Amino acid sequence: MTLSVDIRHRFGDFAVEARFESAGRLTALFGPSGSGKSTLINLIAGLIRPDKGRIDVDGRVLVDTEARIFVPMHKRRIGMVFQDARLFPHMSVAGNLRYGRWFTPSSERYAKMDAVVELLGIAHLLDRRPAKLSGGEKQRVAIGRALLASPKLLLMDEPLASLDEARKAEILPYIERLRDETKIPIVYVSHSVAEVARLASDVVVLSQGKVAAAGPTEEIMQRLDLLPAEERGEGGAVLDAKVLRHDEAFGMTVLGSPAGEIRVPKLAMAAGAPVRIRIRARDVMIATERPAGLSALNILAGTITAVRPGIGPTVEIAIDCNGAIVLARITEQSKHTLRLALGQQVFAVIKTVSFDSATTGAGLPSEADG
């Protein structure tokens, strides 16, 4: 799938002027509130008609103001999951799920009711009314409803923003499954580094209605300057790792990553399962010699490949550990004292307890509490 957007739209004082292309499995539109990401996704869905521009999905032109093309939303076959679920209050959960099937030509129906219900763990909710569901359940039903219309592209507009942390943790694994087990490309709007780092294959960063940067998640997450101020502390390296084994005696899980073995608090995942972890730059210490007599368990050897001024009296140091980049954020003073320079051999030190569910993800909840 390739999504290509080149749009100019303004209402009131606010203008969106964005141009990007994406071919990722899950593309995140990322930026602080008011950056225009929701406007952009509404433009793709067809809820807003742009002043000027062009949108096409896999060569199918949805909008081209110059050629006077505007495909109405009901003909776009683009699924949308809204922040506020928007379930139909007068229908049961099953009725909500079936709604989109009606309007999909049978030759293009690829989504199967049973499979979607199983994927999202909502079998026990089918007879209920939307008003009787929790926030997390509503959002899962909304995802199922969009999927069952067999869309060619799925848009998710901050689907977790109105949920508390526990509910977020409940839904995230389902979105991961959706990304990995279905073939539908997803565009995901979010302002949370944790969500984007965990879910996205590609990121488009928006700032004041414009595209500030776009690229693979691993690259974008290291550009701390792109992150909104309140989320800057969350930025850092994103590594795709694998569960090697569990250390039952100490309640830890050992992950294999390109940068080396990394010990994290125990994860509810089987050996061999893929895990995407985020190492916050502020959680990484730098040592010039392999440290001894230190409580931190993760010590990764590497070479300094970049030194950038950070926010305030800090510097950001990129360390190439066996091909994977780990980012460290330290004070100017430390850099000065250690005389850190490009090409220098150093050790990145990360405490095991600095990993949490937001940076390692958690396994699927068991059936009982799903």
Add this chain to the structure above:
Amino acid sequence: MNWLLDLTPDEWNAVRLSIKVATVAMIASLPPGILLALLLARGRFWGKTLLNGLVHLPLILPPVVTGYLLLLTFGRRGPAGVFLAEHFGIVFSFRWTGAALACGVMGFPLMVRAIRLSIEAVDRRIEAAAGTLGANPLWVFVTITLPLILPGLIAGAILSFAKAMGEFGATITFVSNIPNETQTLPSAIYTFTQVPGGDEGALRLTLISIAISMVALIASEVLARRVGRRMDIE
């Protein structure tokens, strides 16, 4: 008790006619009522205030004036009356259909008001969600909007029915007071009060009129509550 149900044939006819007139007036008003309510709730066009005023006119004008205007337009020599009689064979003047028209017009503002309020309360974002699932605007209206405004629809319909049951001024002006044709309950009661010894008949019909209105009101309450429970909107 016996004297209450021991109605003369003419009195029975008045009761039956009233129910028929009110039912037809209510049902015939629904489609244009929904359409106008939609226009007023969601339309953005020049002259909306004027249209709103026109719809509400029967509420403000003396019923005699409304009846007289109907007579001028839909009467035997009125332009609309001539047109409808020639092309469709529909005649209003001095027929029960005319009584239904008068009652429908008088109840129309009440109906439109109730439906309009319920349309304005519909969350349009839910309609947009249906659009993204592939429903075109007409399907969205049928499958989402209409079910969501059902309580308002019921309320509007019952108000229109109740208004039609009690309508007197416009009806008697437009189609007169002909037993078995245009003599509805209020006209019959009025006739009884005009003749010596008619008190008993007037009282009987009054009580029946109260009973019918109460039943209609209670039925609408029950219906609306059942719909509301099914819907369970937070």
